[in-house]
Amino acid sequence: MYENMVDVLIYLYENYMDGDGQPPVEQSELEDELAQAGFSQNEIDKALRWLDELAVGVEATEGHLHPVGSIRVYSDLECSKLDPEVRGLLMSLEHGGILDPVSRELVIDRLLAIDHPQVLADEVKWVALLVLMNRPGQEDAFTQMEDMLYNEDPVYLH
Numbered sequence: 001m002y003e004n005m006v007d008v009l010i011y012l013y014e015n016y017m018d019g020d021g022q023p024p025v026e027q028s029e030l031e032d033e034l035a036q037a038g039f040s041q042n043e044i045d046k047a048l049r050w051l052d053e054l055a056v057g058v059e060a061t062e063g064h065l066h067p068v069g070s071i072r073v074y075s076d077l078e079c080s081k082l083d084p085e086v087r088g089l090l091m092s093l094e095h096g097g098i099l100d101p102v103s104r105e106l107v108i109d110r111l112l113a114i115d116h117p118q119v120l121a122d123e124v125k126w127v128a129l130l131v132l133m134n135r136p137g138q139e140d141a142f143t144q145m146e147d148m149l150y151n152e153d154p155v156y157l158h
Contacts, residue, residue, distance in 0.1 A: 008047035
């Protein structure tokens with residue numbers, strides 16, 4: 001049995017978004033497949049809602065620009081869920097050119113939507129990948145993020 005909705009998102013990415021495979025047309029068929037793969041209905045529902053909210057967030061942010069060189073200040077709630085390692089990774093991804101300010105905000109929003117108390121660094125990478133995949137014009141950043149996820153050698157951002 002898988003532990004959380006992020007596992008559902010990873011499963012969906014690796015089985016349908018990363019290749020030529022197409023998910024079933026009917027949502028009930030997709031839910032049945034995910035249940036057969038070992039996911040609970042609760043986690044399936046959360047993951048599908050999370051993806052829907054990502055699509056809405058991407059659409060809502062198109063055309064928004066954040067000033068270059070702006071500083072991101074985290075709220076107390078964000079700090080409690082995103083520990084210093086996670087915030088450092090987000091900063092590295094932004095300084096390395098993988099995340100622009102709009103993508104960073106979408107990633108933070110989607111990380112906060114994960115329903116466990118603290119987010120792990122690996123979850124940040126997956127969420128960043130999914131955000132970049134859904135943002136037009138971010139193909140190079142998406143490729144870099146995908147390489148970071150699947151490359152076993154450490155990636156150093158300059």
